[in-house]
Amino acid sequence: MPTPDLLDPRKEHTLVLIKPDGFRRGLTGEILRRIEQKGYVLKGLKIKKAPLALLEEHYEEHIERHYFPALAEYMMEGPLVAIVAEGDRVIEGLRIMAGATNPTLANPGTIRGDLGRDWGPDAVQNVVHTSDSPTSAIREISLWFPELAYDESGESAL
Known part of the structure; x- marks a missing residue:
């Protein structure tokens, strides 16, 4: 379990979820x-099953969309891995590393x-x-890693 003193307040943090299909496929x-090869540091790591209430909070902007039930079902089909990564421009870097939302594109x-x-x-x-x-990132990390509880300045609230 991460502790707030593990987060460098001078660095950016982001949430990464390895979705159930990625976990299941090894x-x-x-x-x-x-x-890690890119140079980002893992600051939090847990394997868990996502309950619907957590997914509704996480995907709050999508909850009224027609695809939300299928998305929630997909995210609840098995365990996933939640990660807090730290580094300079880690949000932008991991978005580029992840690629377009649609795997075909x-x-x-x-x-x-x-x-x-x-x-x-x-x-x-x-x-x-x-x-x-x-x-x-701040909102999502607080949902998946409430023990980190930090604010928008990046400072630990604990």
Whole structure:
């Protein structure tokens, strides 16, 4: 379990989720290797099953969309890996490393381009989620790692 003193307040932090398809297919090590090889530091790591209430909070902007039930079902189909990564411009860097949301359109060399699958409109398995902004990262980390509880300045609230 991470502790707040492990987070460097001078660095940026982001949430990465290795989705159930990635965990089930044994891709966790490969994804972690890519994150660390890029120079980012793992500051939190846990394997868990995502309850619907957590997914509703995490994907709050999508909850009214037609695809949310399928997304929630996909995210609850098995364990996933939640990660807090730290580094300079880590949010932007991991978004680039992840690639386009649709694995078919993601460039080769990206996580989704190399490892994701697109099996129709209800079966896109894009392997990872990454925070899309500093504000989202803070909110998402507080949901998945409440023990870290830090504010928008990046300072620990604990």
